[in-house]
Amino acid sequence: MEGAEEEVQCPVCLRELPGADINSHLDRCLQAGDAEAEPGSSPPSKRPRLAAAPPGTQAQGEPEEARPAAASPRVFSLFHKGRGGGQSPGAAGGRSGAGREEAAVKPEKGGSATAAAGGGASLAQKLEGQPLAERLRPDTLGDYVGQERVLGAQTLLRSLLESHEIPSLILWGPPGCGKTTLAHIIANSSKKNGTRFVTLSATSAKTNDVRDVISQAQNEKRLFKRKTILFIDEIHRFNKSQQDTFLPHVECGTVTLIGATTENPSFQVNAALLSRCRVIVLEKLSVEAMEAILMRAVRSLGVQVLGQGDQHGSSATGSSSESSEFPVYIEEKALNTLAYLCDGDARTGLNGLQLAVQARLAAGKTTPLNTTKGGSADGILITEEHVKEGLQRSHILYDRAGEEHYNCISALHKSMRGSDENASLYWLARMLEGGEDPLYVARRLVRFASEDIGLADPLALTQAVAAYQGCHFIGMPECEVILAQCVVYFARAPKSIEVYRAYSNVKECLRMHTGPLPPVPLHLRNAPTRLMKNLGYGKGYKYNPMYKEPVEQDYLPEELKGTDFFKERKT
């Protein structure tokens, strides 16, 4: 027997406790829960608060050994939990790891970006700790840039948000377009009526974690009539059976689900689940939207923007970088370039900005700058080049729309053609690591299969199409190995341009033809009507299967008789 003291389960955090302790525990437990609903009023704590912690995790002030696996608190977190900083800016771009779902409301934040940057801190200090992108994550729809199509004035989502009626949602959009941010905003707006907000990352959470969240939500609903919103990042990573775990609970309203995915949900998300959620399609942020986000960041850092062409400060906020030794300037052009290069991914853009500024501060080189009054002053200047360097250093720079994109795909094509499997893999990785769309590469492989391998290995085309579909099904990063396999297959395959060249010859022949094109020989024409027959259509045609011997018959127009497109042309 376990002894006289019976264990009971706390209805809030689901921990098993001795019956005698339950009342005092419950007081603490509820307090922690309330505190979490009102982040400003609670003392800052690095520890996950009770409601944020997985069942079985200790409450504050309880014995250390009550805490199970150290890893589990990373799986769960509430949005209003301090991140605790410490993430290096270099890691900021990473989309893996349990840290990212622990997105937090900035503790020091007073609502606006400028306040978030912290008044007196030096620029270098402002850039330490939490990545800029995280720190500038908007809390309100007012600061949320772009996405007017789904969030504009007359939209359904907007009115639902304003009436605090949050339906289950799937937010679908490319990386860094604001899916997580939108979930934060929803969380903030529904905090007022006591709704709990729990977040899980599909990359690290297990089915059991999901069950725990659900049973806790059931308790909260039953005992305290509190609603729970469950945010699941990268929901496409959950397998179908994990997705099924939610289904009845989304349906009966125990939890409101907000899922985020970069993959087309109609392929990746369980159809039954999908039918219970509204799918919100977020778009890649436009260059203009990116510029607005970057401008806000620059302002919050107290960096001044130098207008195009002229070399003077465009804003009068000369004191904003008071704590740095020298004022920091950024060329307007550098901002434009950054907005363009980050390809609608705000995280990439903000990281790039952060790295560029940090690198310039570290270098400490000043440039004499002309000020508005014609005088000159020393300042640290960030140019377009610095921004590009910043992106490159973090391996982000890969100009998906520009030259790099074409250079790399061309290098890949030529390496495969040259049967250099090493180089082929290198160029593939350059593109994928740079964020290239895997389907773009896959499409090129399909072309290569026919253009360069052709009938030397007709299976190559099958491989390429299969690779394309495989990539389509599973997306990055898992699909990278599919492409790698196909690329190496192609590098090693025998090559033949026979068909490709012959077809080019035919096209060339057509292009060079002057005058009307030769008619289709009568004997090759079909004669479905009597009139056509009378006109001589089909006359003299020899139906091959009727002949034992090879048939002598012309299939080319008279004037092309004897032309062999497969013979190499000298042009």
Ligand SMILES: Nc1ncnc2c1ncn2[C@@H]1O[C@H](COP(=O)(O)OP(=O)(O)OP(=O)(O)O)[C@@H](O)[C@H]1O
């Ligand atoms: N629409 C937006 N308005 C303002 N800032 C934005 C917007 N979208 C993204 N950001 C900024 O970019 C950062 C990253 O965005 P967020 O985490 O919302 O992207 P995501 O779409 O969830 O990307 P991922 O698919 O990579 O998780 C945010 O912290 C925020 O600073």
Ligand SMILES: [Zn+2]
């Ligand atoms: Zn409890």
